[in-house]
Amino acid sequence: MKRQMELFLIILLPILGLVFLGRKIMTLTKSPEQKITTSSSKKVVQKPDEDIKKEQLDYLKEHEQEIVDLVKAQNSKVESVQIDWDQTQWSDGGLTTPEYYMNVFGRINNIEESGWGVDIPINEDNTLNLDEMYVGSYIRVGGKLFD
Template identity: 55%
Template sequence: MNLTKRPEQKVTASSSKKVVQKSEEEIKKEQIAFLKEHEQEIVDYVRAQNSKIESVQIDWTDVRWSDGGFLFPDYSIEVYGTVNHIEDSGWSASMPINDDDSIDLKKISIFNHITIGEEILE
């Protein structure tokens, strides 16, 4: 999957007094804040993928944005993490980004196998 930066975008929100423009960096910070507010939903989704998963850790230092591609044609935000506090475990989940830059948690999906070491967790 080709991960590239979403084109520079400014969102305009109008109020009764002034127009506020948000930079791409501000939008990304808001998106991460939203995901952190909904962390339990992400954790619950990953845990539901396999009964052997007792705990889910999210690596907030590894959040990526994708402009789509063959498998994921829309903009999305991707989060990564581990399971059961095992350092060499891994999972990754993707959530589409709507046209208004909001994240659609209802369409979360695991886009790689959940692994421990080089083995797929089955």
């Protein structure tokens, strides 16, 4: 048994190392901190990350109803949806899905201990893909799934 465990670890550790190295390489090759470059005939203008994120957040606020509708569709008992814009995050999807996302969080029915999360993919040109947004954290109240 001990020998099997040693062999298992000998095989597993290099694989985990390669996964970690691959993750670092992906992070270095495409970073959410990359600048958008727009060019005209005479000069190149770069937008700072803060400006890109502000534009994305402003766009999302204009399309707030689409998020509300998605959350409401999860359960017929959801009467109202509150979005906590201050909790919005920008992140990558992780090892299995290296795309970048905007993560939006909020509450339902004005219940303080409720919560949900919606993930919205960010396209390569830093626009939001609302057609592919999905519930990343199901509706919970008091830590339990809302039913």
